[in-house]
Amino acid sequence: MNKVGPLARRCRRITDAAWFSTLAFVLILANAAVLGLETYAGFKARYDAQLTVVEDVFLAAFAAETVLRALSHADRPRAYFRDPWNVFDLGVLLLAGLPFAQQNATALRLLRLARVLRAARFLPQLRVIIVAVGKSLPGTVSFLLVGTLLLYVYAMVGWVFFADDDPQHYGSIGRAALTLFLLMTLDGLGDAVRGGLEISRWSIVYFASYVLLASFVLVNLLIGVVIQSLEEAHRAEARRERPAADTDAERLRDRIATARAALDDLEEGLAELERETAGGRQERPRVRA
Known part of the structure; x- marks a missing residue:
């Protein structure tokens, strides 16, 4: 559990970052553009091998995103499944890897199209x-x-x-x-x-x-x-x-409480040092007498 906690916090910092959401949104838009290009028979016939590689890259990127989001909830797995978007992402990713989807071109296209719907995750109004x-x-x-x-x-x-x-x-x-x-x-x-x-x-x-x-x-x-x-x-x-x-507010309060405790310890240490210094000054005249 001690190892899971730091890992989940590190992954959470990544998934909560603005750049991570922006990158995922850009990948979804790029995937949508590629899906649109594949509808042109001449373009697909000419660049079929390249499009397959690009699709594999998108699939790997979305899989990495899903894994990071899952790991960010490693210390509280139930919270991951409470979010419908997490369940949707995981379902689309797992279904795309099943044999029936790989062998059925229509099902595979629909699953790839479903990935485009994930754009709603990053648009609050939508x-x-x-x-x-x-x-x-x-x-x-x-x-x-x-x-x-x-x-x-x-x-x-x-x-x-x-x-x-x-x-x-x-x-x-x-x-x-x-x-x-x-x-x-x-x-x-x-x-x-x-x-x-x-x-x-x-x-x-x-x-x-x-x-x-x-x-x-x-x-x-x-x-x-x-x-x-x-x-x-x-x-x-x-x-x-x-x-x-x-x-976030709770984390800020915890940091403030930790800082206050550190300041209290520092003040107690300074007070103890002053008392020891004052005691030493009072003892010196008695030694001379």
Whole structure:
């Protein structure tokens, strides 16, 4: 344990340094650029051997980064796995080494593409957005269920009233649902309303109520879910950064306490030296007498 502690502290100093994060981010961007170049068949055919070497260099660099981050948590391994980005990095690295990934070109490309997603680790705002998307999933599922129910009801009503006169858009439940789904974005709403008015003047109630519920109420509800998730993600990011600040403050307090203890020892030593010096001065006259 005594050997693990200093090793973890040394690796932590490296991984916490600004240059380390900058270097890792630059490597991710370079890897993304190389992946883009490989999509050009002529370039890949001409420099295939060089691209393979470059990919091996990237893989070695990312493996070294992952090992350093793991070693920086050697004195507290559980903390390493509490960070989802650490688990993601480790998973991508391990999966890339499995035989099925090496033999499957599509899986290997997807894993290499996943490494590009690691750029979010070094961009706090992007990290907040990704966390917000994850937190908004339960609310989004509820939104989709309500939206599907609303779409189904209005599609059935549209089929009942408009199927005979407009079979191209309402001839079946599927066509009616597709038409209404496109109308949810208000695209082609004017043409749909004009076509409905040619069938019946009461169709305006149908389209007005649908647009009100689907395009305004539901969309605003979804926006509210996303905004709430963004606020929760911001608070989670603040809590994530606070332990690091608390740790730095604790280290500073420990150093101050150590310095104060050293000063106290120094003052006691000086006081003892003064007392010994004063005692020696008082004894000298008695010797002469």
